[in-house]
């Protein structure tokens with residue numbers, strides 16, 4: 001396992017990653033939020049209402065593991081969701097939530113399997129994401145979702161919020177970003193392939209490709 005990040009390193013990494021995601025169009029406007037678990041057990045999060053393309057290191061918020069604000073600007077309204085993932089997954093050190101277009105489009109489809117919203121179309125999807133539970137629609141920031149999110153996160157590092165977008169936890173921010181980008185590309189493939197007879201990986205082919213994130 002990698003060493004916990006100190007506050008300065010964590011701020012630089014969070015801002016650099018936020019900018020990279022925003023400039024590559026993986027979330028827009030003031031949507032999306034990122035967090036890291038710090039060495040002291042607290043969380044460092046992007047502030048609410050900020051563009052991930054413009055967020056500054058000094059703007060970041062700190063909360064405890066219950067999502068309670070400690071210092072910095074007011075945290076993302078999804079702080080409760082990030083905190084639920086960290087409580088459920090002791091090895092997780094990073095959580096990323098985006099409004100990436102294709103994953104959001106899939107989250108709006110009727111008739112999705114709530115146990116697994118996307119099929120394993122490719123090996124990389126099976127390796128980086130695995131299964132993707134669909135959590136029922138709640139308004140952004142509605143902490144009524146917290147108990148179900150925490151329970152689901154115990155067995156899954158990635159979830160799709162209905163009519164909203166993906167949330168992914170991992171041991172590092174690089175791994176969380178890698179997985180959420182794979183999720184977005186697979187959602188795009190899934191939409192491209194709708195109406196075509198498609199052969200996803202078989203359960204046996206997918207089963208040997210164990211997801212690499214905690």
Ligand SMILES: O=C(CO)COP(=O)(O)O
Pocket residue numbers: 030031032033046047048049050075076077078097099140141
């Ligand atoms: O994506 C978002 C809500 O789901 C953005 O909210 P925040 O600006 O509070 O982070």
Ligand SMILES: [Zn+2]
Pocket residue numbers: 031032097098099140164165
């Ligand atoms: Zn959101």
